[in-house]
Amino acid sequence: MESSPLYNFSKIIARSNKMLAIFKTIQKIANFKTSILITGESGTGKELIAKSIHDSSLRRDKPMIAVNCGGIPETLLESELFGHAKGAFTDAHKVKKGLFEEADEGTLFLDEMGELPLSLQVKLLRALQEDEIRPLGDSKTVQVDVRIITATAKNLGEMVNRGLFREDLYYRINVLTIEVPPLRERREDIPLLAEHFVQKYNNRLKLNTKEVSEDCLQRLINYNWPGNVRELENVIERSMVLSEHDVLTTEILPPELLRHTAASNEDLFFWDEFSIKTNSKKLEKQLITKALSETKGNKTKASGLLEISLPALLYKIKEYQVGQ
Numbered sequence: 001m002e003s004s005p006l007y008n009f010s011k012i013i014a015r016s017n018k019m020l021a022i023f024k025t026i027q028k029i030a031n032f033k034t035s036i037l038i039t040g041e042s043g044t045g046k047e048l049i050a051k052s053i054h055d056s057s058l059r060r061d062k063p064m065i066a067v068n069c070g071g072i073p074e075t076l077l078e079s080e081l082f083g084h085a086k087g088a089f090t091d092a093h094k095v096k097k098g099l100f101e102e103a104d105e106g107t108l109f110l111d112e113m114g115e116l117p118l119s120l121q122v123k124l125l126r127a128l129q130e131d132e133i134r135p136l137g138d139s140k141t142v143q144v145d146v147r148i149i150t151a152t153a154k155n156l157g158e159m160v161n162r163g164l165f166r167e168d169l170y171y172r173i174n175v176l177t178i179e180v181p182p183l184r185e186r187r188e189d190i191p192l193l194a195e196h197f198v199q200k201y202n203n204r205l206k207l208n209t210k211e212v213s214e215d216c217l218q219r220l221i222n223y224n225w226p227g228n229v230r231e232l233e234n235v236i237e238r239s240m241v242l243s244e245h246d247v248l249t250t251e252i253l254p255p256e257l258l259r260h261t262a263a264s265n266e267d268l269f270f271w272d273e274f275s276i277k278t279n280s281k282k283l284e285k286q287l288i289t290k291a292l293s294e295t296k297g298n299k300t301k302a303s304g305l306l307e308i309s310l311p312a313l314l315y316k317i318k319e320y321q322v323g324q
């Protein structure tokens with residue numbers, strides 16, 4: 001089965017409405033220098049989205065440089081970002097260009113923004129506002145033209161309230177936010193992603209896996225994926241390596257995943273009877289139960305997820321006797 005190009009936007013595989021809306025946003029905003037903040041749980045594809053914004057923009061022939069703000073010690077991070085003059089500190093034997101300058105005319109992707117120390121937040125804000133940076137130990141400033149994309153799995157707004165993140169910087173980087181939904185809120189992407197990863201690891205590991213069995217796929221759809229797409233990718237790779245057949249079946253899935261998914265096929269598909277009326281009711285009941293658990297029982301939010309009015313939801317809750 002070939003994936004339709006519509007579902008493959010610069011290497012992001014998706015078919016859910018939530019992700020298609022993100023594709024649209026990317027196309028709209030790509031060519032503006034506007035700062036973008038990408039939020040979402042770990043493994044949802046934030047870096048992939050940053051890359052596709054860069055690749056869709058006129059800056060695509062210039063570099064996109066990714067920096068993990070949580071992975072570099074504070075003292076090093078400053079000279080990494082802004083560079084340093086010769087003799088700026090003991091080990092600074094020669095001039096070093098910072099990543100801002102390396103990314104000139106391109107894109108700087110600042111990952112794990114919530115980890116950026118407060119002292120550097122001030123300096124970053126100045127760089128963003130003035131479009132210029134001052135390398136460590138240098139008396140001159142350097143003009144740069146850099147598009148900034150930031151990402152975080154943390155709630156920066158909350159960090160602002162707790163005094164851990166500067167409010168002025170927050171507003172400066174958060175002109176436009178892309179919220180990447182967790183995989184469990186877009187389960188319709190799972191079959192397509194599974195197929196994509198099977199192809200990827202067939203090529204990479206010279207394997208010959210043909211497909212994922214229907215049962216196995218159903219387990220993948222039912223699972224909650226706390227590690228999101230990255231976890232799905234790992235599960236597929238692991239299963240392909242361990243499997244002795246060219247079809248991936250349920251038995252090969254990690255025990256942890258099997259413990260957390262229902263064994264029956266009842267969850268989403270129930271083709272044992274033909275009545276549209278009966279099946280629709282079952283489906284409605286399951287969707288309502290799921291929406292209520294997703295929103296921890298908040299009926300207003302659940303009605304939003306279900307795209308029905310609150311009174312309609314209350315009526316159905318009573319009719320199906322769910323959540324009571």
Ligand SMILES: Nc1ncnc2c1ncn2[C@@H]1O[C@H](COP(=O)(O)OP(=O)(O)OP(=O)(O)O)[C@@H](O)[C@H]1O
Pocket residue numbers: 011012013014040041042043044045046047048049111153193229230233
């Ligand atoms: N929609 C998708 N289509 C194809 N591959 C995806 C998709 N989403 C994520 N991936 C893959 O999953 C892995 C994790 O994605 P990525 O690094 O972009 O996530 P992230 O949100 O930046 O995670 P973290 O917060 O842990 O840094 C990567 O290997 C990426 O290629």
Ligand SMILES: [Mg+2]
Pocket residue numbers: 046047111
């Ligand atoms: Mg990332």
